[in-house]
Amino acid sequence: MTTSSTSSGGSGEPVPAAAGLDSPAAAGPADLPDLLPARMLNEFVYCPRLFYLEFVQGQFVDSADTIEGRLRHKRVDRETGQLPHPPAGRGTEDGQPPDASAGAPDGQDDRQLHARSVLLSAPAARLIARVDLIEADGQRVTPVDYKRGAAPDHLPAGAWDADRAQIVAQAVILRENGYTCDQGVVYYCASKTRVPVPIDDDLIRWTLDARDAAVATAAGGRIPPPLVDSPKCPGCSLVGICLPDEVQTVAALEAGRPAGEVRRLTPARDDPTPVYVQAPGGTVGKTGDQLYIVAKDQPRQTVRLLDVAQLNLFGNIQISTQAVRELAQRGIPITYSSFGGYFQAITTGLTHKNVELRLRQFETARQDHLALSFARAFILGKIRNARTLLRRNSPEPPRAALRDLNDLRKRIPTAQTAATLLGLEGNAARLYFQHFPGMLKVPAEAAPAFDFAARNRRPPRDPVNALLSLAYSLLVKELTVATLRVGFDPFLGFYHRPRYGRPALALDLAEEFRPLVADSTVLQVINTGEIQPRDFVQRGPACNLSNNGRRTFINAFERRLDGLVTHPVFGYTISYRRVLEVQARLLAACLAGEFPHYQPFVTR
Numbered sequence: 001m002t003t004s005s006t007s008s009g010g011s012g013e014p015v016p017a018a019a020g021l022d023s024p025a026a027a028g029p030a031d032l033p034d035l036l037p038a039r040m041l042n043e044f045v046y047c048p049r050l051f052y053l054e055f056v057q058g059q060f061v062d063s064a065d066t067i068e069g070r071l072r073h074k075r076v077d078r079e080t081g082q083l084p085h086p087p088a089g090r091g092t093e094d095g096q097p098p099d100a101s102a103g104a105p106d107g108q109d110d111r112q113l114h115a116r117s118v119l120l121s122a123p124a125a126r127l128i129a130r131v132d133l134i135e136a137d138g139q140r141v142t143p144v145d146y147k148r149g150a151a152p153d154h155l156p157a158g159a160w161d162a163d164r165a166q167i168v169a170q171a172v173i174l175r176e177n178g179y180t181c182d183q184g185v186v187y188y189c190a191s192k193t194r195v196p197v198p199i200d201d202d203l204i205r206w207t208l209d210a211r212d213a214a215v216a217t218a219a220g221g222r223i224p225p226p227l228v229d230s231p232k233c234p235g236c237s238l239v240g241i242c243l244p245d246e247v248q249t250v251a252a253l254e255a256g257r258p259a260g261e262v263r264r265l266t267p268a269r270d271d272p273t274p275v276y277v278q279a280p281g282g283t284v285g286k287t288g289d290q291l292y293i294v295a296k297d298q299p300r301q302t303v304r305l306l307d308v309a310q311l312n313l314f315g316n317i318q319i320s321t322q323a324v325r326e327l328a329q330r331g332i333p334i335t336y337s338s339f340g341g342y343f344q345a346i347t348t349g350l351t352h353k354n355v356e357l358r359l360r361q362f363e364t365a366r367q368d369h370l371a372l373s374f375a376r377a378f379i380l381g382k383i384r385n386a387r388t389l390l391r392r393n394s395p396e397p398p399r400a401a402l403r404d405l406n407d408l409r410k411r412i413p414t415a416q417t418a419a420t421l422l423g424l425e426g427n428a429a430r431l432y433f434q435h436f437p438g439m440l441k442v443p444a445e446a447a448p449a450f451d452f453a454a455r456n457r458r459p460p461r462d463p464v465n466a467l468l469s470l471a472y473s474l475l476v477k478e479l480t481v482a483t484l485r486v487g488f489d490p491f492l493g494f495y496h497r498p499r500y501g502r503p504a505l506a507l508d509l510a511e512e513f514r515p516l517v518a519d520s521t522v523l524q525v526i527n528t529g530e531i532q533p534r535d536f537v538q539r540g541p542a543c544n545l546s547n548n549g550r551r552t553f554i555n556a557f558e559r560r561l562d563g564l565v566t567h568p569v570f571g572y573t574i575s576y577r578r579v580l581e582v583q584a585r586l587l588a589a590c591l592a593g594e595f596p597h598y599q600p601f602v603t604r
Helices: 038-046 048-056 064-077 161-176 201-220 244-254 321-329 355-366 368-393 399-414 418-434 463-486 504-527 547-562 576-591
Strands: 112-122 127-137 140-147 183-188 193-198 273-277 283-287 290-294 301-304 308-314 334-337 343-347 536-539 542-545 564-566 573-575
Touching (some): 038 048, 038 127, 038 161, 048 201, 112 161, 127 161, 140 161, 161 183, 161 193, 273 290, 273 547, 283 321, 321 343, 334 463, 343 463, 355 576, 368 418, 368 504, 399 418, 463 504, 463 542, 463 547, 504 576, 547 576, 573 576
Parallel strands (some): 140 183, 273 308, 308 334
Antiparallel strands (some): 112 127, 183 193, 283 290, 290 301, 334 343, 536 542, 564 573
């Protein structure tokens, strides 16, 4: 095994399937390259799903293994040395070596030559490769491919099949370019082992069959299923995108089959964290591998770029071009919010190439019946989670309201129009916020300040609504980042209709998390006294948080996202921030036809 380049769910009821997404013509991949890179052939033999994610969808994530592999490749990645030109007319189209009796070109002796990082293509074989090292003895050449791991001594061939396919593809390319090549070498850096790979007819035929299968898979427009309980998955850098066990579990449950144990193959929390800059007149710049933050009357602060998940700027914060460019290149988003916390804009780099997903997203949004099927799931999750929050946090649970919310939930799957669904959601929200004050537990002296009669906004007119508005804005910001990371267009949703500047898909996914993340944070900061009446500023009818109050609330919101929750379907423990991304990736898997229904995240 080589080292790769490497629903959510809940217990909510399934919503009618988004049928019609199976047709590649409706949402297939964009035009694919004419030549298949030998490295991608390696990925296909290793794992067809990994190949599809990288080659068709353009997805890639670094891991410690991939970074180490690049470091080990530094020497061979430099284009050095010379490769003799083959004699004219000696190219082949069938992978067979040319006549070796032709010898070296005139004036060229048979001395040993080395050439590193050589880019060659073979149009007839439909292959292209950058060969790490070519050892040449006259016209007889040997490609050498470097791998970071150890040689698999237990295998008769001495090399992994994926590595053999890659080196044979390189040999085929060299032969088509007129060179004599009857052997390749895989060099395993960890064990410092050279493994020779004889280039024979059977191995060439097997490699070209794998090439044909890879091309057919890419052209088919359907991602291959995940590997089942494979030991390859834990070491794959794309496991957090692939979600092999999660996708299989949701598909099994949808089909009524028993689901196996789900391995948590990614960390419960991500190491990088969001950085917030709120000081009026602050400046953000870059020095080396760090960001620096300068604000009036405050000491200069620095943060390593490796530790930054996103940069969030509130108000008139200046940021240097160098910082913007570096963050864009690293795929770290920059979000912009008003002084009051209203999410206004986002800057991202050209880091995601998954056109296939966006085609499916656009096709689904265009068809009302398909968009409605997803919209029902979002609202079903919202109502169930709102009911759970009321039941858990009310000293005396409002039984009538809980019953009515349950009745509304049962009517969601039968809603036949967006207007009907909007009406059901509105009735549920009215019931929920009618009993929201019952979850507030504040001292008598603070109670008047936190009096809550109804939901209001634009602008919020009381402290509770000010907190709710900021919480919802922060949640939508997080989901905009998550949907962009997955490859969606966050501005085209299925429930929230397109509107200039509104991240409709992020708003869609936010519905099921409003009670669990946003409302829970508001209840926490009020009930624990973390936010006090003095943390608000009232200007006419509008109420907003002070700078210190907003800073305190953002810290509480980040704690909530960083808090761990046991996934109701998969059974492992992850942070709420990871849950947001998992849900977005499961929505993408559903659009790709890997299972028929989107399941909202619902706590029990």
